[in-house]
Amino acid sequence: MAFLLQDQNLIFTGALVLMLMIAVLEGVMTLIGIGISDLLDNMLPEFDVDAPDGGLTKVLGWLRFGEVPALILLVVFLVAFGVTGLLIQMFVESNFGLLLPEGLLALGVFFLTLPQVRFVGNLLRRFAIGDETEAVGRDSFIGCVAVITIGKAEAGSPAEARFSDEYGTSHYVMVEPDESETFKQGEKVLLVEELGAHFRVTRPTSQHLMENN
Numbered sequence: 111m112a113f114l115l116q117d118q119n120l121i122f123t124g125a126l127v128l129m130l131m132i133a134v135l136e137g138v139m140t141l142i143g144i145g146i147s148d149l150l151d152n153m154l155p156e157f158d159v160d161a162p163d164g165g166l167t168k169v170l171g172w173l174r175f176g177e178v179p180a181l182i183l184l185v186v187f188l189v190a191f192g193v194t195g196l197l198i199q200m201f202v203e204s205n206f207g208l209l210l211p212e213g214l215l216a217l218g219v220f221f222l223t224l225p226q227v228r229f230v231g232n233l234l235r236r237f238a239i240g241d242e243t244e245a246v247g248r249d250s251f252i253g254c255v256a257v258i259t260i261g262k263a264e265a266g267s268p269a270e271a272r273f274s275d276e277y278g279t280s281h282y283v284m285v286e287p288d289e290s291e292t293f294k295q296g297e298k299v300l301l302v303e304e305l306g307a308h309f310r311v312t313r314p315t316s317q318h319l320m321e322n323n
Contacts, residue, residue, distance in 0.1 A: 114196070118209040121216050122195030129188035136181070170284070171307025173224065174231030179282055180260050180270055182234060183227060190226040195219040248283075250275075251301050255314050256285065258295050265289040268308045271299060284308035 114123045175183060195216065199209050254273045259282070261269035268286040275281060285299055286308055293299050299311035 113200070113203075116199075116209060118212045118215070119196060119199055121212055122192045122199070122219070125188045125192035125195075129185055129192070132181070132185060132188075173227050174235055175284065175307075178231045178234050183231060186230045187223060187227050190223045190230075191219055194222055194226070248304055251281065251283065251309065252304065254301050255298050256281075256283065256301060256311070258285070258293050258297050258299065260295065262295065263287055263293040263299065263311065264291075269293070269295075271311070273301075285311040287311050 113119065173183065198215065198219065202208065202210055251273075254275070256271035256273035259270050259272045261267070263269035263271070263285050265286065265288060268284040270282060271285045272280055272282050283301070284307060285293075285301065286305070287293060287299070287310070291313060293311070293313075298314055300314035301309045302312055303310040
């Protein structure tokens with residue numbers, strides 16, 4: 111316990127504590143029938159992307175953000191970051207009798223964590239979430255009606271949306287409307303065009319809603 115509370119380890123211990131708090135909160139919310147998406151809106155940063163091919167969009171797509179629920183990716187990041195940092199500190203202390211500076215190590219661990227998030231995201235997408243299979247490609251998502259689950263979708267700021275295909279498989283995608291439209295959490299959108307890591311959407315008509323029911 112003393113090792114976990116060392117000043118050089120607090121950032122990694124804190125990541126694991128935050129992960130446990132999220133897990134407990136999600137369990138409580140599930141029991142009382144209230145979603146956790148509103149809390150995520152405050153916890154997650156706003157992702158402002160200037161262009162569809164922006165660097166941040168590519169990084170988020172590489173991490174499977176939008177293809178796997180954001181809450182899962184957040185938990186995976188916290189676990190990987192905390193465990194990786196503590197393991198490195200344990201190795202250094204056992205071999206050299208000291209602990210590395212927190213800030214310097216945290217930066218290195220951050221970059222070591224990203225490939226781990228992508229690896230787990232790929233596994234979840236393929237085996238657990240069933241987001242995209244050989245039989246269902248992203249191009250087949252065009253024309254589907256999705257519901258905004260996390261964030262507010264507006265031009266330059268994609269949000270996460272969810273929909274189910276004809277086989278009942280849930281898909282999570284990042285969506286962004288034109289400048290003239292804004293969609294809040296819980297609103298329905300129509301996927302009209304694939305733009306790299308996310309989709310351009312518009313407001314569905316009653317006909318679209320009927321076709322997707």
